[in-house]
Amino acid sequence: MGGHWREKGGVxxxxxxxxxxxxxxxxxxxxxxxxxxxxxxxALRGGVLPEVTEDVTGPAGGxxxxxxxxxxxxxxxxxxxxxxxxxAAAGGTNLKSPENVEVHIIDDTFTLRWDGSDPxxxxxxxxxxxxxxxxxxxxxxxxxxxVTSTKCNFSSLKLNVYEKVKLRxxxxxxxxxxxxxxxxxxxxxxxxxxxxxxxxxxxxxxxIKINISPPGAKGGVMWALDSSSFTYSLExxxxxxxxxxxxxxxxxxDKIYKLxxxxxxxxxxxARLLPRKIGAYSPVYCIKTTVENKxxxxxxxxxxxxxxxxxxxxxxxxxxxTFQAQWLHAYFKKIPGNNSGKWKQMPGCxxxxxxxxxxxxxxxxxxxxxxxVQASDGNTTSVxxxxxxxxxxxxxxxxxxxxxxxxxxxxxxxxxxxxxPEESENKSVNxxxxxxxxxxxxxxxxxxxxxxxxxxxxxxxPNLKPLTVYCVKAxxxxxxxxxxxxxxxxxxxxxxxxxxxxxxTWLIAGICAxxxxxxxxxxxxxxxxxxxxxxxxxxxxxxxxxxxxxxxxPLRNLLLFTSEEQTERCFIIENTNIITTxxxxxxxxxxxxxxxSQTSQDSGNYSNEDDSNDSKSxxxxxxxxxx
Amino acid sequence: xFSLGRKKKKMNTKPDVIQKCLxxxxxxxxxxxxxxxxxxxxxxxxxxxxxxxxxxxxNSMSNSFPVECLRESxxxxxxxxxxxxxxxxxxxxxxxxxxxxxxxxxxxxxSTTKSTWKKKNLKQIQIRLDWQMHHLEKCxxxxxxxxxxxKQREEDGMDFSGAMVSQVSSLELRRxxxxxxxxxxxxxxxxxxxxIIRVELRRCFYYFYKLxxxxxxx
Numbered sequence: 139m140g141g142h143w144r145e146k147g148g149v150x151x152x153x154x155x156x157x158x159x160x161x162x163x164x165x166x167x168x169x170x171x172x173x174x175x176x177x178x179x180x181a182l183r184g185g186v187l188p189e190v191t192e193d194v195t196g197p198a199g200g201x202x203x204x205x206x207x208x209x210x211x212x213x214x215x216x217x218x219x220x221x222x223x224x225x226a227a228a229g230g231t232n233l234k235s236p237e238n239v240e241v242h243i244i245d246d247t248f249t250l251r252w253d254g255s256d257p258x259x260x261x262x263x264x265x266x267x268x269x270x271x272x273x274x275x276x277x278x279x280x281x282x283x284x285v286t287s288t289k290c291n292f293s294s295l296k297l298n299v300y301e302k303v304k305l306r307x308x309x310x311x312x313x314x315x316x317x318x319x320x321x322x323x324x325x326x327x328x329x330x331x332x333x334x335x336x337x338x339x340x341x342x343x344x345x346i347k348i349n350i351s352p353p354g355a356k357g358g359v360m361w362a363l364d365s366s367s368f369t370y371s372l373e374x375x376x377x378x379x380x381x382x383x384x385x386x387x388x389x390x391x392d393k394i395y396k397l398x399x400x401x402x403x404x405x406x407x408x409a410r411l412l413p414r415k416i417g418a419y420s421p422v423y424c425i426k427t428t429v430e431n432k433x434x435x436x437x438x439x440x441x442x443x444x445x446x447x448x449x450x451x452x453x454x455x456x457x458x459x460t461f462q463a464q465w466l467h468a469y470f471k472k473i474p475g476n477n478s479g480k481w482k483q484m485p486g487c488x489x490x491x492x493x494x495x496x497x498x499x500x501x502x503x504x505x506x507x508x509x510x511v512q513a514s515d516g517n518t519t520s521v522x523x524x525x526x527x528x529x530x531x532x533x534x535x536x537x538x539x540x541x542x543x544x545x546x547x548x549x550x551x552x553x554x555x556x557x558x559p560e561e562s563e564n565k566s567v568n569x570x571x572x573x574x575x576x577x578x579x580x581x582x583x584x585x586x587x588x589x590x591x592x593x594x595x596x597x598x599x600p601n602l603k604p605l606t607v608y609c610v611k612a613x614x615x616x617x618x619x620x621x622x623x624x625x626x627x628x629x630x631x632x633x634x635x636x637x638x639x640x641x642x643t644w645l646i647a648g649i650c651a652x653x654x655x656x657x658x659x660x661x662x663x664x665x666x667x668x669x670x671x672x673x674x675x676x677x678x679x680x681x682x683x684x685x686x687x688x689x690x691x692p693l694r695n696l697l698l699f700t701s702e703e704q705t706e707r708c709f710i711i712e713n714t715n716i717i718t719t720x721x722x723x724x725x726x727x728x729x730x731x732x733x734x735s736q737t738s739q740d741s742g743n744y745s746n747e748d749d750s751n752d753s754k755s756x757x758x759x760x761x762x763x764x765x
Numbered sequence: 766x767f768s769l770g771r772k773k774k775k776m777n778t779k780p781d782v783i784q785k786c787l788x789x790x791x792x793x794x795x796x797x798x799x800x801x802x803x804x805x806x807x808x809x810x811x812x813x814x815x816x817x818x819x820x821x822x823x824n825s826m827s828n829s830f831p832v833e834c835l836r837e838s839x840x841x842x843x844x845x846x847x848x849x850x851x852x853x854x855x856x857x858x859x860x861x862x863x864x865x866x867x868x869x870x871x872x873x874x875x876s877t878t879k880s881t882w883k884k885k886n887l888k889q890i891q892i893r894l895d896w897q898m899h900h901l902e903k904c905x906x907x908x909x910x911x912x913x914x915x916k917q918r919e920e921d922g923m924d925f926s927g928a929m930v931s932q933v934s935s936l937e938l939r940r941x942x943x944x945x946x947x948x949x950x951x952x953x954x955x956x957x958x959x960x961i962i963r964v965e966l967r968r969c970f971y972y973f974y975k976l977x978x979x980x981x982x983x
Contacts, residue, residue: 300940325936363942366874367867369902387906412905413860467888469895473874505892506899529896 233309233316236264236288241305243326244418245333245354245361250282251289252307252319262311266290267318269304270297279305299326299360330360332417335370335409339423342521343399343431348372350390352474353409353417366472368409377402377424390474395524399430433520436461436493436511441528443499450487451494452511452523459513463487463495468506468527484509502530537614537625540575544610544633551600552633554610556592573614582607582632593617607634805904809855809980812862815893816974822893823967826886830964834957841944841965843972844937856908857934858980859901864935865973866897868942869966875949881956882963941969 236252243249250266266282269275282290297303302323309316333353340347352368354361361368372388375381376398386394388407397403404424409417436452443449450463463484470477487495507528513520543555556575579599580587583606592612602608609632614625847861873891876882945962952958 298940298943300936300943327939328936363868363871363939363946366871412863412902467892467895468899469870469891472870472895472898503889505889506896 233262233311233314235316235319236307236309237319239305239307239319239321241321241324241329243330243360245330246293246358247291247333248293248295248326249289249291250279250305250307254288254309260311261286262309264288264290264307264309266292266305266307268292268295268306271302276306282307284310296359297326299330301325327360330415332361332368332409332411332415334418334420335368335407337405337407337420337423339405339425341425341427342393343428344397344434345393345395345521346374346397346403346405346425346427347393348388348391348405348407350388350407350409350474352390364411365474367411369412370407370409372405372407373419374403374405377404389471391471391477393524397427399427402426431520433513433515433518435520435523436513437523439509439511439523439526441509441526446499448497448499448502449494450484450497450509450511454493454513456513456515458491459515460489460491461487461493461495461511461513462489463509463511464522465502465510465528466508466525468508471508481510487511502528505530537573537616537623539625539628540612540614542610542612542628542631544631546633546636547598548636549600550602550604550635551598552602552608552610552635553596553598556595556612574617575612575614577610577612578627579608579610582609591615602635604635605637607632609633805907808859808900808904809977811900812897812980813974813977815897816970816977819890819893820967820970820974822886822890823963823970826882826890827960827963830960831957834960837952837957838961838964839948841941841948843965843969844934844941845972847934847938847976855980858976859904861934861938861976862973862980863898863901863905864938865969866894866901868938869969870894870898872942872945872949872962872966875954876959882959 236254239250239252241248241250252264254262263284263286264282265284266279267276268279269277279290279292280294281292302325304323305321306318307321308318335353336351338349338351340349350370352361352365368390370388370390372386372394373383374386374394375383388394394405402424403426404422406419406422408419411417434455436454438453439450440452441448441450452461454461464481465484466477466481470480484495484497485501486497507530508525509528510522510525512522541557543557545553545555547553554577556577575592575595577590577592578587579590581603599608599610609630611627611630613627616623847858870891873887873894876887945965949958949962
């Protein structure tokens with residue numbers, strides 16, 4: 139039964155109202171699916187008190203107060219009665235969901251374990267579901283449906299072990315089910331533990347051959363990407379009391395050396411997935427080493443690079459033996475399985491009588507190799523020697539000489555640049571080490587050499603003599619003395635220093651002067667251009683009105699008007715000014731009269747020479763003057 | 766004053782940088798002989814060099830991508846944010862490198878006869894990947910031996926959260942390689958499938974090549 143009822147304050151809530159105690163019907167409460175609490179707390183969930191009565195829409199005021207008191211009483215009863223309701227098996231109980239649910243994954247075996255809900259019994263079964271990302275539906279977990287025990291095996295489920303998966307479990311009895319117990323999402327690979335590897339042993343006189351198979355089944359999913367990634371850690375001890383345990387890291391196919399013949403050794407192996415996963419130990423295997431062989435294997439195998447060849451050396455006690463050597467790419471050791479067919483004969487080392495052989499260097503390209511040597515006296519052969527790991531890159535003991543570049547600088551000094559050698563093949567060797575350079579510096583004519591150790595690749599020799607030739611050569615050394623490698627000296631590079639400071643200062647002065655004179659020259663040019671422009675290309679034409687002539691004596695137009703001689707006319711016209719004034723003072727003198735006649739003549743002349751325009755202006759003039 | 770000779774053509778500044786970075790460390794190393802761990806020391810340089818070589822080898826392993834294989838191409842979603850997942854410190858980047866090396870090695874192991882690749886290049890790549898794995902393993906061993914001091918054990922406790930985060934990135938890398946692995950299986954290791962994987966591995970190696978810069982900085 140459910141109901142809605144209103145609290146004061148306008149808060150509205152939904153409550154599940156269990157029926158009265160006598161007639162409690164079984165059924166799951168409408169709780170959220172994620173709930174993990176026991177069913178008997180449903181009634182008190184959310185702090186909502188259930189209302190037993192049907193009086194849902196209680197009237198305001200006193201009615202509500204009565205309701206509250208009823209509520210309180212009911213709650214007390216329920217709380218008191220809760221312990222009685224659980225064992226009421228007759229009517230069925232609310233099942234508890236499983237607790238302490240754990241997922242155990244070892245190799246390809248997936249198990250789910252939990253604690254059963256309650257002892258009271260009945261046929262409680264459990265079921266589980268799973269959910270993968272991108273899919274919101276819960277699917278039935280195979281092997282975990284209606285199981286009676288508290289664990290189940292769902293290895294048959296084909297999952298992507300690197301993707302997170304969710305699980306949930308619940309208890310069931312008949313039609314009754316408990317709430318789901320959810321397991322946090324996990325990626326199976328993360329939870330997986332590495333199982334014990336399988337070990338196969340073969341005894342020699344002073345060594346034991348081991349052959350380890352990776353953990354997990356052959357077509358297993360969990361370690362599908364890791365079959366050659368496992369590293370194996372082995373513990374071995376003599377099968378006697380108080381034996382010390384030795385721990386070693388071994389390859390899948392490997393040998394344990396330095397053992398005593400005819401002794402029983404026991405060992406156990408565990409697999410590791412670096413960096414973090416460590417597996418379980420295999421069971422202990424014991425084996426007895428054989429009788430000592432007549433022919434021991436060669437020992438102390440070593441290889442060195444000398445000039446153009448590799449020299450392989452070993453030690454052997456007896457004389458008159460023939461030896462052969464074999465090599466293998468080191469990475470084959472990481473691949474489980476039988477690689478014995480992959481060993482190749484070492485050229486130049488087949489059936490040699492001495493305890494060393496020479497191998498041309500181009501046999502081995504850059505890489506890591508394993509080398510083993512075997513002795514033979516014609517009838518029998520010894521076992522193979524310990525495999526020597528050989529790095530064809532680092533064994534090249536020679537660093538390459540650097541390239542040098544030298545440039546003269548302005549302060550009568552020489553700047554030196556040290557660079558990597560040009561060949562790309564050998565460049566990488568130098569780059570592996572932190573290098574310092576031994577630099578030798580001398581004057582070409584003298585023999586006095588200056589030796590310095592430089593870390594920098596760009597440095598200067600200061601305070602040298604001008605116009606002298608100096609030479610420099612350098613070689614590379616490893617900084618770390620442990621490696622102690624050096625190159626040969628590079629070819630000497632010679633350079634001449636610049637002439638000297640006196641001529642240099644003159645040069646600078648000259649340049650400065652030149653620089654300074656540029657604005658001066660431009661300024662002078664500008665003035666000159668302005669003159670030219672004014673003279674030859676005036677910005678405005680001389681005005682044709684006489685006004686202009688009147689205003690100012692245009693000195694600048696003097697040159698232009700020489701041919702026309704009109705300026706004289708201008709002057710004359712000016713004179714009419716005087717004339718007018720003279721007219722006023724006519725009685726003063728005859729000169730003025732003369733001027734008059736002259737003007738009239740001139741004006742006539744003026745009009746004769748020019749066009750009507752001028753005559754016009756001549757006519758215009760007196761009018762203007764009047765004004 | 767102007768100086769001549771500023772334009773050196775192709776100066777290799779790597780030794781310079783190396784020297785600047787390692788000078789104090791090496792100085793200490795000269796006085797304390799056991800201080801320098803041989804494998805961890807220049808590992809980032811070696812990884813950088815080796816990854817670059819692998820990239821070049823992958824490039825030259827086949828003539829050109831056959832056009833008919835284009836329609837089978839698929840996005841494998843290389844996890845581009847490894848550096849954001851891994852907590853600071855070289856350790857987790859090294860772990861990512863180790864994961865990549867082992868997985869790439871596995872993939873190349875599968876390519877026996879069905880791919881049309883030049884065998885010589887394939888061998889060289891396997892050699893380099895094996896070299897990477899070997900050196901990283903040795904470096905981890907050295908670090909573990911160093912951690913036997915109690916001081917390191919404390920850091921180990923604090924490192925737990927870092928370890929959890931690095932597992933996330935490790936899982937993402939694995940998912941990526943698992944996609945490639947499944948793709949090859951589905952296509953039954955056809956030459957086209959191998960070509961597509963080759964292109965994808967180039968992308969992967971290039972991304973890790975850029976990560977080597979982080980190794981150096983951190």
